[in-house]
Amino acid sequence: MTVDDIAKVCSDFYREDEVFAAKAIIDQVLSSRLPKRQGNNKFRATIDDLIKTCLDPNISLPIYYAVDLSRIPPVDTNHCDVSAILAELQYLRAEVRGAGKLAEEVAELRREIANLQQMKVEVDRTRKELNNYLADSVNFPQSSSSAYVDPQVCPDEAKHVSDSHLKSFAHHAKGLKATGMSQPQPKKKSFSVVGSSTSNKSVKSVDTTRVVNVFVSRLHPMTTIAEVKDCVNTINGDSLRINDITCEKLKARYEHLYASFFVQLHVSASDMSRAIELFMSNESWPGGVLVRRYFPPKQQNG
Numbered sequence: 365m366t367v368d369d370i371a372k373v374c375s376d377f378y379r380e381d382e383v384f385a386a387k388a389i390i391d392q393v394l395s396s397r398l399p400k401r402q403g404n405n406k407f408r409a410t411i412d413d414l415i416k417t418c419l420d421p422n423i424s425l426p427i428y429y430a431v432d433l434s435r436i437p438p439v440d441t442n443h444c445d446v447s448a449i450l451a452e453l454q455y456l457r458a459e460v461r462g463a464g465k466l467a468e469e470v471a472e473l474r475r476e477i478a479n480l481q482q483m484k485v486e487v488d489r490t491r492k493e494l495n496n497y498l499a500d501s502v503n504f505p506q507s508s509s510s511a512y513v514d515p516q517v518c519p520d521e522a523k524h525v526s527d528s529h530l531k532s533f534a535h536h537a538k539g540l541k542a543t544g545m546s547q548p549q550p551k552k553k554s555f556s557v558v559g560s561s562t563s564n565k566s567v568k569s570v571d572t573t574r575v576v577n578v579f580v581s582r583l584h585p586m587t588t589i590a591e592v593k594d595c596v597n598t599i600n601g602d603s604l605r606i607n608d609i610t611c612e613k614l615k616a617r618y619e620h621l622y623a624s625f626f627v628q629l630h631v632s633a634s635d636m637s638r639a640i641e642l643f644m645s646n647e648s649w650p651g652g653v654l655v656r657r658y659f660p661p662k663q664q665n666g
């Protein structure tokens with residue numbers, strides 16, 4: 365803003381007593397006082413003197429702060445603090461994003477509540493149907509056996525009640541069996557065994573193989589597939605019969621720092637557990653090498 369614009373803003377906003385009070389404060393810190401203006405134009409002339417004093421680089425003035433921010437005169441939009449406006453805008457955007465996330469969480473909670481209410485309705489309906497089913501199920505015939513009779517007091521009556529109860533229950537069970545509602549007999553479970561004898565060599569079994577997948581990482585970036593296969597053969601020795609070794613180098617996230625490999629071992633089905641125990645032992649691999657079971661992703665049809 366130009367000096368004339370600043371002077372106009374100050375003259376339109378501040379009162380004469382405020383301007384003259386500011387002049388008195390400035391006079392206290394200056395070596396020579398400002399001139400005392402006279403006439404009809406003394407108000408505007410005093411404002412000009414104050415502005416020139418504040419803009420004079422040779423004069424060192426104390427720093428003043430506005431106690432009441434509401435008394436600061438408004439300025440044009442061309443002279444606004446853009447950084448402050450940008451900071452406020454960023455703060456408002458953060459609040460709007462937070463409100464958006466909160467709205468999403470509230471919507472998710474409402475969906476969960478609706479699902480719980482639907483489940484409650486289904487549970488109540490199922491419970492009601494079960495109660496109706498139990499109420500409509502076959503009831504045992506009522507007889508005098510439902511009453512308890514002390515055999516020491518009335519031995520004859522107690523014997524009669526017991527015989528009546530057994531007769532009615534047996535009659536009811538016979539009726540259920542006749543209508544096809546007898547208790548089903550549990551089926552016998554069949555089981556299989558795997559032969560382990562070596563004396564009978566007249567017949568031979570099929571040589572079945574199993575696959576052991578291993579993920580090996582934290583190797584030197586210059587490690588090759590042949591070196592990994594040699595390491596696997598060294599670990600195995602003659603303890604297992606490995607039919608085939610498949611090794612594939614995987615793409616590491618940081619290829620200049622380490623290398624990772626996928627190793628597939630084809631072993632006999634009888635050696636499956638021993639192969640896993642051997643190749644998943646920390647004593648089998650060199651120090652610092654990371655090894656774990658590898659499970660390839662399932663291929664989706666279509």
